[in-house]
Amino acid sequence: MFYSDVDENSFVDDNSQNVSVKLYETEWRYLFNITNIDELRETAIKAKLRTSRFRSVCWRLLLEILPPDSSEWLMAIEKYRSLYETIKSTHYNDPHTQDSGPDDPLSQDEDSIWKQYFKDIELKKIIEQDVIRTSPEVEYFGTKKIRNIMIDILFCYSREHPDLSYRQGMHEILAPLLFVLHCDHQALLHVLEQTSSDVSDLIQKILDPAFLEADAYSLFNIIMEIMKDYYNINDFIISAQKPTKHVKTTSSTCDSEVVQKLSKIRDTMLTKHDPELYGHLLDLDISFTTFGLRWLRLLFGGEFLLIDLLVLWDAIFATSPQDFALVNHIFVAMLVLIRIQLLKSDNTDCLHYLMRYPHVDVMTVIEYALHMLDPKMYMLPSVINSLKHDKSDNIKSNITEHRVERPSKLITYAPRPTRNAADDLLELCRMKLMQYHSILDSAVPIHNKEARQALTGMLELCGMLSSRQGIIEMGKDVVRSTTTPIETLLTPDTPEGGPLLPPPASAITMKVFRKTENSTDSQIQGAPIKNPLKQMKR
Amino acid sequence: MANRAVPQRPNGQTPGKICQFKLVLLGESSVGKSSLVLRFVKGQFHEYQESTIGAAFLTQTIHLNDVAVKFEIWDTAGQERYHSLAPMYYRGAQAAIVVYDITNQDTFERAKNWVKELQRQATPGIVIALAGNKLDLNTMRSVQTDESQTYAYENGLLFMETSAKTSANVTEIFKAIAEKLPKNETTNTAGQGRRLVESEGANKSLSSCCK
Numbered sequence: 058m059f060y061s062d063v064d065e066n067s068f069v070d071d072n073s074q075n076v077s078v079k080l081y082e083t084e085w086r087y088l089f090n091i092t093n094i095d096e097l098r099e100t101a102i103k104a105k106l107r108t109s110r111f112r113s114v115c116w117r118l119l120l121e122i123l124p125p126d127s128s129e130w131l132m133a134i135e136k137y138r139s140l141y142e143t144i145k146s147t148h149y150n151d152p153h154t155q156d157s158g159p160d161d162p163l164s165q166d167e168d169s170i171w172k173q174y175f176k177d178i179e180l181k182k183i184i185e186q187d188v189i190r191t192s193p194e195v196e197y198f199g200t201k202k203i204r205n206i207m208i209d210i211l212f213c214y215s216r217e218h219p220d221l222s223y224r225q226g227m228h229e230i231l232a233p234l235l236f237v238l239h240c241d242h243q244a245l246l247h248v249l250e251q252t253s254s255d256v257s258d259l260i261q262k263i264l265d266p267a268f269l270e271a272d273a274y275s276l277f278n279i280i281m282e283i284m285k286d287y288y289n290i291n292d293f294i295i296s297a298q299k300p301t302k303h304v305k306t307t308s309s310t311c312d313s314e315v316v317q318k319l320s321k322i323r324d325t326m327l328t329k330h331d332p333e334l335y336g337h338l339l340d341l342d343i344s345f346t347t348f349g350l351r352w353l354r355l356l357f358g359g360e361f362l363l364i365d366l367l368v369l370w371d372a373i374f375a376t377s378p379q380d381f382a383l384v385n386h387i388f389v390a391m392l393v394l395i396r397i398q399l400l401k402s403d404n405t406d407c408l409h410y411l412m413r414y415p416h417v418d419v420m421t422v423i424e425y426a427l428h429m430l431d432p433k434m435y436m437l438p439s440v441i442n443s444l445k446h447d448k449s450d451n452i453k454s455n456i457t458e459h460r461v462e463r464p465s466k467l468i469t470y471a472p473r474p475t476r477n478a479a480d481d482l483l484e485l486c487r488m489k490l491m492q493y494h495s496i497l498d499s500a501v502p503i504h505n506k507e508a509r510q511a512l513t514g515m516l517e518l519c520g521m522l523s524s525r526q527g528i529i530e531m532g533k534d535v536v537r538s539t540t541t542p543i544e545t546l547l548t549p550d551t552p553e554g555g556p557l558l559p560p561p562a563s564a565i566t567m568k569v570f571r572k573t574e575n576s577t578d579s580q581i582q583g584a585p586i587k588n589p590l591k592q593m594k595r
Numbered sequence: 596m597a598n599r600a601v602p603q604r605p606n607g608q609t610p611g612k613i614c615q616f617k618l619v620l621l622g623e624s625s626v627g628k629s630s631l632v633l634r635f636v637k638g639q640f641h642e643y644q645e646s647t648i649g650a651a652f653l654t655q656t657i658h659l660n661d662v663a664v665k666f667e668i669w670d671t672a673g674q675e676r677y678h679s680l681a682p683m684y685y686r687g688a689q690a691a692i693v694v695y696d697i698t699n700q701d702t703f704e705r706a707k708n709w710v711k712e713l714q715r716q717a718t719p720g721i722v723i724a725l726a727g728n729k730l731d732l733n734t735m736r737s738v739q740t741d742e743s744q745t746y747a748y749e750n751g752l753l754f755m756e757t758s759a760k761t762s763a764n765v766t767e768i769f770k771a772i773a774e775k776l777p778k779n780e781t782t783n784t785a786g787q788g789r790r791l792v793e794s795e796g797a798n799k800s801l802s803s804c805c806k
Binding site: 186187189190191192193199224225226229290313344346350354355359405408409412413 | 624625641642643644645646647648649650651652654667672673674677679680683684
């Protein structure tokens with residue numbers, strides 16, 4: 058409802074640029090002129106940040122990087138930024154440029170600057186190996202600038218946390234954070250382009266693109282503080298064992314915290330919420346570590362499209378910023394949502410489903426997870442009952458056809474075209490369309506599937522009409538309408554309990570993407586999907 | 596090359612016999628494990644392949660004469676820090692491909708450690724193949740073919756230099772493994788249903804699980 062406050066007449070006015078700025082500031086006020094952070098939490102949980110241009114600010118507020126009182130934000134953000142500068146300067150020591158005294162490059166002394174220097178080079182090499190392979194289909198992550206920023210952040214984090222250091226997977230936690238910050242920066246730049254000075258100083262400082270790296274570090278650092286247990290593995294070296302004839306290497310070799318957590322999810326949570334599925338997976342001897350490790354380490358980043366993942370993270374950060382307690386419930390919800398497929402499958406097919414999780418409605422996952430977390434506060438989504446009690450094949454549980462290839466997570470980074478009158482007209486059309494969508498959306502009942510589809514179509518049109526510049530386009534949501542049979546009981550765009558917020562003139566546009574690869578008879582589970590058209594990018 | 600194994604669709608000609616094997620890929624990060632599998636299973640190659648987190652699970656069937664050999668492939672994460680998770684993936688495997696990068700001597704040393712560990716800890720009789728990947732970067736080679744060949748011979752390993760990029764020797768190495776795996780169980784036909792490796796404990800000590 059960011060838009061309800063905007064004067065109706067301003068839309069009739071031909072000056073669409075003023076409207077954009079007004080909308081922008083209205084959204085800001087809606088999100089942050091609040092007395093109670095619970096309001097923001099509700100907004101986040103209900104997927105209303107899906108198209109927000111201030112998601113990175115919301116996350117910082119929810120994760121308590123920013124204090125509740127916005128008058129203290131500038132001080133807080135400056136503190137974090139200067140802290141990062143200090144950290145970075147501490148760990149970037151080049152002995153070539155300083156007098157190392159008696160120290161020399163061959164020194165084995167623990168305190169030797171040279172020894173540390175060579176260790177750092179090795180560490181950066183390891184990090185770089187993963188960074189250059191981050192979402193290869195997204196050009197944004199292929200740029201030298203972003204790669205270097207990622208390497209610097211991960212390097213600083215590793216040096217600050219020597220016990221944990223760098224582990225594969227961390228780069229995929231960092232990537233969405235950079236992406237969200239970048240989108241917010243782009244949205245601000247776009248608004249600034251249209252107006253000389255109207256945007257408040259606070260917004261400009263908080264979303265200053267010059268601090269992308271420092272701001273991403275503070276988000277990454279605070280998220281990893283909670284997630285580091287997922288990455289901790291007792292580095293038990295098997296080869297140090299006595300060579301016996303036939304060692305059965307059981308789970309005892311790696312009962313790290315993450316493995317214990319997975320056992321807990323299985324043995325106390327799944328068994329409670331779906332004993333039948335629990336028994337089935339146990340009978341098939343499916344180890345939760347095989348798939349769960351990735352689910353947790355990437356905070357489900359490998360299992361959802363980016364735009365859904367961000368909604369999932371909204372909910373996690375909003376509900377349980379201290380311990381991400383919602384994560385366990387999301388885990389169980391994801392299993393129960395595909396229970397019909399799993400119950401019908403043998404060991405191999407179950408692994409196929411779990412190692413390459415099918416596309417499901419992210420809002421159902423969130424709603425069910427919230428219900429398990431707090432049954433009094435949150436209703437059980439109706440589809441869960443149907444899933445548990447109707448075993449017929451009619452229930453498709455919001456799942457798209459198994460083995461449908463996923464589209465690439467997000468799509469292209471378009472160069473900035475120059476803006477002209479036609480663009481302005483398109484922009485105006487788009488905003489009018491969104492306005493109409495918003496009105497209809499609250500009026501059309503959820504069970505009217507055809508009308509809901511028409512509404513989805515309107516959103517697609519909004520995305521296509523977008524002529525905005527310097528923009529990340531995300532192909533996604535819309536994919537649901539091309540691959541899902543008309544089963545969308547609850548679509549992410551129509552969260553129960555609130556009308557949809559139309560996409561603002563934000564930095565995000567949507568596009569329809571279709572399957573690009575013909576699926577073969579062989580199945581790849583867990584293997585990343587590529588857009589073959591972009592695979593050879595430089 | 597008359598008898599060359601070609602990946603075929605399982606719903607093609609019904610062969611007389613189906614054998615299913617668990618195969619695991621091990622090796623240092625970025626040597627090309629996932630790329631080898633992607634080439635073998637889908638015939639594709641990506642210059643930048645996303646890092647594997649945990650593991651990936653794939654299946655592919657090849658046909659050797661009248662036997663369909665179905666590989667259940669576990670493609671593991673390479674980073675050494677995750678070493679302690681590896682047994683979970685090679686447990687019960689009947690075959691392993693240990694991969695190194697021919698342009699990087701360290702990855703070869705690491706491969707030797709994997710071989711040692713498999714010989715000591717994995718299922719007895721496991722078929723181990725050593726793959727020197729990135730043959731397309733031959734000009735930047737730092738591991739000599741002779742050296743690996745000798746090592747493989749001394750340790751009873753299959754050995755090939757491969758390129759996921761050009762697809763050189765990719766199908767061949769899987770085919771060589773398939774040929775070496777024992778398929779001498781009772782000659783059941785495929786019609787007897789899919790009783791797969793229900794419990795890893797049930798089949799793991801046998802080197803084959805023909806149905």
